[in-house]
């Protein structure tokens with residue numbers, strides 16, 4: 001089955017734990033040292049599924065938009081300082097009618113990637129409401145990152161980069177603009193989250209704290225001179 005067909009099947013499934021998905025879950029046996037749950041949040045159509053597919057498979061799901069129904073997940077193992085870190089990434093439905101389903105998953109997540117679409121002012125304005133929900137339902141020490149997606153669509157941009165930066169600063173969370181289409185910053189976003197979670201879980205008392213903001217800025221600088229991540 002092609003990736004596109006698999007995704008269509010999943011998106012059309014009536015609930016997030018269909019037999020198909022449970023079977024796929026049981027077949028995942030990649031070796032890992034440590035595992036974390038990461039959730040993707042944000043309005044419908046901001047690109048959560050596409051960002052996840054870009055990270056997992058390095059592909060872009062163009063074509064007709066099919067909204068996620070309920071919740072789905074994918075696993076990816078990444079190397080962080082010689083440890084195999086498994087990210088179990090939950091892709092939530094952005095549509096209002098699925099909120100009660102997704103709320104139940106917040107408390108298990110160690111990190112949340114909160115997305116808006118740089119071509120949709122409403123998706124950006126709704127970020128404050130998403131943060132309120134996060135504070136209500138998620139763990140107190142959850143790692144949050146703000147992503148302005150669809151950075152490739154420069155001609156239709158309505159949210160300035162500085163506005164995203166300002167909002168992220170106000171809430172003290174890291175921020176970057178991404179594109180599921182070109183791949184820019186997608187891997188960096190997940191790797192920064194994986195590093196932060198790994199450091200939190202394994203840090204010794206005498207070790208310096210991992211600085212996620214500094215890491216992101218250093219990597220962005222590297223990629224601007226040597227090609228994107």
Ligand SMILES: Nc1nc2c(ncn2[C@@H]2O[C@H](COP(=O)(O)OP(=O)(O)OP(=O)(O)O)[C@@H](O)[C@H]2O)c(=O)[nH]1
Pocket residue numbers: 042043044045046047048049050051061062063064065066067068069092093094095149150151152153178179180181182
């Ligand atoms: N140009 C461009 N289009 C994108 C990008 N990311 C997603 N899209 C398009 O935006 C639409 C919505 O993408 P999805 O990933 O399905 O959105 P979602 O946030 O998962 O939506 P829900 O499942 O309803 O929550 C699709 O038509 C994608 O092809 C991007 O980075 N650039």
